[in-house]
Amino acid sequence: MTKAIQTAVMGVTGYAGVELARLLLHHPRLAGKPPVFAGRVDEKDTARGGVPLTEIHPQLADNNGSGNLRLQPFSWNLLAESGVDILFLATPHEQSREWVPEALARGIRVIDLSGAWRLTNSAHRAVYAFKDEETDTAIATQSQAVYGMPELHRAEIASAKLVANPGCYATSVILAMRPLVQAGLVDLDSGIIADSKSGVSGAGKAPTAKTHYMYAADNLSAYGVFTHRHTGELIEQIGLDDNQIVFTPHLLPIPRGILSTIYVRFRTPQTHESVAAVYRDFFKASPMVRFYESSLPQIQYSVRTNYADIGFQLSPDGRRAVVVSCLDNLLKGASGQAVQNLNVMQGWGEAEGLA
Amino acid sequence: MTKAIQTAVMGVTGYAGVELARLLLHHPRLAGKPPVFAGRVDEKDTARGGVPLTEIHPQLADNNGSGNLRLQPFSWNLLAESGVDILFLATPHEQSREWVPEALARGIRVIDLSGAWRLTNSAHRAVYAFKDEETDTAIATQSQAVYGMPELHRAEIASAKLVANPGCYATSVILAMRPLVQAGLVDLDSGIIADSKSGVSGAGKAPTAKTHYMYAADNLSAYGVFTHRHTGELIEQIGLDDNQIVFTPHLLPIPRGILSTIYVRFRTPQTHESVAAVYRDFFKASPMVRFYESSLPQIQYSVRTNYADIGFQLSPDGRRAVVVSCLDNLLKGASGQAVQNLNVMQGWGEAEGLA
Amino acid sequence: MTKAIQTAVMGVTGYAGVELARLLLHHPRLAGKPPVFAGRVDEKDTARGGVPLTEIHPQLADNNGSGNLRLQPFSWNLLAESGVDILFLATPHEQSREWVPEALARGIRVIDLSGAWRLTNSAHRAVYAFKDEETDTAIATQSQAVYGMPELHRAEIASAKLVANPGCYATSVILAMRPLVQAGLVDLDSGIIADSKSGVSGAGKAPTAKTHYMYAADNLSAYGVFTHRHTGELIEQIGLDDNQIVFTPHLLPIPRGILSTIYVRFRTPQTHESVAAVYRDFFKASPMVRFYESSLPQIQYSVRTNYADIGFQLSPDGRRAVVVSCLDNLLKGASGQAVQNLNVMQGWGEAEGLA
């Protein structure tokens, strides 16, 4: 039996944060070892030993003691004293740029849910305008980062010091396209069209004009056309040249869930079976992807699970396909995938704690 | 034929404001005389003559010129030069406390959609904590205010200088209860229970934790229990003593609409017909109330109309009734009722421009 | 002054039907001449002179007499005795196939909201599997049908005996694509991708597994991939060869509204202005289309209006565009467009009764 590890979570107040807290608190391998929840607390809270988690998230309350967990004032000392082995960052990009190098220097492995370390190509990173882009530390840190999608990089994740957890939209499109592109089926000159739709939790917890109920409800809107930050992830992880994909995100009037409708042309006509075989083969060792043999997934099927669901429909002439890919943006698109990465890093069953 | 009047609107950027703009722009009696839209605009906007209304509310755009209307920098001079006869205030309470006396002094009649001047009893007003509560001006102004519910105060509204447009919840409960109480049917010692539910637009346009889509959607929550500001209006306009009503508002996961479920005991057993007769009689001259003879209204029936819908169910022993009252919080509960008041003040048909 | 005309509506019980009833009852040119509402009523209803409309649609009730309107038992005699000039059919396809020839034979002009007569190419019609496909009557009737999209066929509609009102999805895609294709901008070999999303009213009023609240809410699903009935309309009216468009409809968790995200490649690089000029020019005489110069429309802007809203975003290299097209599926996508066609047929202002 492996020694119990100590986890810590920064940024537990957001939507991804609370999902992460819930998953880690119920993870069978972490039983009796709740994460350290570290964050910004004010002076009053410091005096009483931090903020009760159930004050931030009433739904975390139960009758067995999680009511005693607190958000504690962050310090590197806190992490050191708690003997933290693995640190989850559910923090803004800029904060992750600052903290990750320090955590690595202290020998703490990091799973970063932000976009800070996902992109290897500096031209793609430009969209984030990181202040430390040119520093030696940043360059060295980036070189250690592994893109945290076990279906593509299982072996590298197992030994990674820094896992860059993928974007939610990116996960839904990459899992659907990488198998077909890698198998050489797709006519890349024609380009891939990814029309994605996401629930409002993807827009974050800050109250803004766009997250107001009156804006989102009974509505649908496209945004970030030709400019969305996840485009770089799509290009790098599917294995495309720039301009070989058009990605359009939309804001759906639902709390959570992503559905991507993806359009491809094939280099040569395919049969349903020839395409299905590629998917089946690609995901044969991947417990968190469900391939739909003959129907299409819907958002409801994967919401509140860590599954990515993939199905497709072939045109009568076999030259085009519409691929539909669904997942829960807070689970397989964020915190669930982070726990999946934890499992891979620790050598545990990939789906443990994610049922 | 009466001379065309000039209206002005302050606070057009909010939800009630845009409904008011829409109604006034299409009002047959105001054809060719669009309202003056006055408000806070910054220096840049001043330079170009104000903000185009369609920039604030794209849904107001059409192909016939309303695209040229602008939100102009507010000044008393602007109102004077435009010859404004009637000023609508869809502004915060505090602003209405400040502006109404000045407007009245300048001979402009005011329809105020805020809670600033609705309450005649100073104890009830305490909930607002107005800063000018004790001033002579405020006392004099309050004495001129007429509660703007035509079904109760039609004659006074006709000649009013200041109409205090009712609260949305208050309208739904008062219209349902005043007839029964006035007719002496209700056992007031037992008290009235008003359980009201409102769509999110009632919470205003400011992005807050409570108006975030993730808070409101798939949820229901009670708030302001025993403390809501509309309680004073209920007491004063239904004609109750304090403590004779309990009012509980809830936040519904819908954009607009209010449904109030109201519980009363009768002093003596009633028949369906004896109760129905009271309602029929009370509203016989009121074109904007629809009494449901034998069924109950639902929110959908009155949303996007200026109707208040009222129906009831009697207990088998005739001693209790459940009254259901529905309306659109932005129309009969705010801007529609304001236009209804305009009609009454001008001697026009009460339902004109409200079809 | 033209003589007042008499309209009739079949199929008023559905969602398009009630919108049509509402529009016609408030149409300024039909004041005092309410439509004849004809349909199936049972024996009991016949005895009392038909079903009150407000029993079917409580929201149609007002205090000025529309409560007296009734759904009357259909018969050709009823139409003849009422002197019906124009008949609206909001009926199933099969019923329209049967009734339209008879109505035309009786000299009644028809606006048919079903898919019965929209397609000129019999191969495209095959998807409907009409029973009368081969009859002389059907062939003769089809030859008289004009596709009822005023922006494309204004002159033919003006004199048409039979107007085939377009499909809702089709309207949103055709209006967005026809201008660009007609101007020769689009690389048709690359094909057009139309990813459309519609509210649930588009699925009709019959309670089915798919229209159950629990199926549609908090969900998104693609359906009819490569097989949807509106594809033929797209091909014929945009002016494409088969296989030059892929159309994927989705079921949105909102009551009404369609947003289509449409992907095109240009034959030569374009500027924002070169594309905008094409749209501006195409719609310069079309009061019911709003072209968005520099932003993208959203579903909320056009819902409950008869406008089709169109905007686009150009890729940095000018070789691709994402066009977004929105409309209300029950108005510009059905009953509103039907009234627009009525206006054109009668020589009235195209937007009358549609404000």
Place this chain on the structure above:
Amino acid sequence: MTKAIQTAVMGVTGYAGVELARLLLHHPRLAGKPPVFAGRVDEKDTARGGVPLTEIHPQLADNNGSGNLRLQPFSWNLLAESGVDILFLATPHEQSREWVPEALARGIRVIDLSGAWRLTNSAHRAVYAFKDEETDTAIATQSQAVYGMPELHRAEIASAKLVANPGCYATSVILAMRPLVQAGLVDLDSGIIADSKSGVSGAGKAPTAKTHYMYAADNLSAYGVFTHRHTGELIEQIGLDDNQIVFTPHLLPIPRGILSTIYVRFRTPQTHESVAAVYRDFFKASPMVRFYESSLPQIQYSVRTNYADIGFQLSPDGRRAVVVSCLDNLLKGASGQAVQNLNVMQGWGEAEGLA
């Protein structure tokens, strides 16, 4: 260690059924012993050994074998051969009336989720109009039934042969009122008002006019006023005389969750603490009830959990209280409570399999 038991589920196709399947498939005490799913399957399905569960509920699919579970053709032989110890019935009332006596006769313990056996007073049962009401078998069966609310009847449930699982609305109101009434606080002459609101899953899976998305969405409606079937449960389990409670259910535009707002008068003035103490004491051994000391629960906090959440607000004079009670209608209001009853019947931890 106790011998593993065999469960069976009838009626797995409905909303309560799928929740029950999900809970039982993951219950730690049933590991390796999946329930027998028995039901109506047609001839074709019989031939292939029944219907795969994942065909009925795609969301039950995973990669670990539950895909092999099937809905098998029901027969008493099937139950006998499988050695079923406990039978869950998520079936219509009439079916439960028929099957429960037979199951008991065969020595199978039953947890019945229908309303068939909940009411001890035949006058209250009249609302169901059971056909077998007068038979000896029915009378004998009823006498064995225990009302399945562990917080009230834990000991009787432990040894029960037949557990009548409570109604969803009833659970939310009884848990909130029984403590206060039992403690003698409530002025019963004034009566209790229970204003309840439920998500659409409470209305069942059959597509009807009321469960159509267009009916439920953006709407709220009261129904069953003074006549709802759960009223008898409230009277019997809270311990009231008839006419001491008015219960009004409403249909909320959300998938799941119930919030009841309950109004009581106290016989003597109370303090917040005196009321809180009653609740704390009543639920001190009840792990599935969360009492809110100083705030009010909302639907979101308990949805997708088996908790019943209870909070209250006291009027300034201490004479009235508004109690708010929330739960998930499919879990604590149906299948979760059924599993809780299973745990009590087996002597397991009451919350096992319900985290």
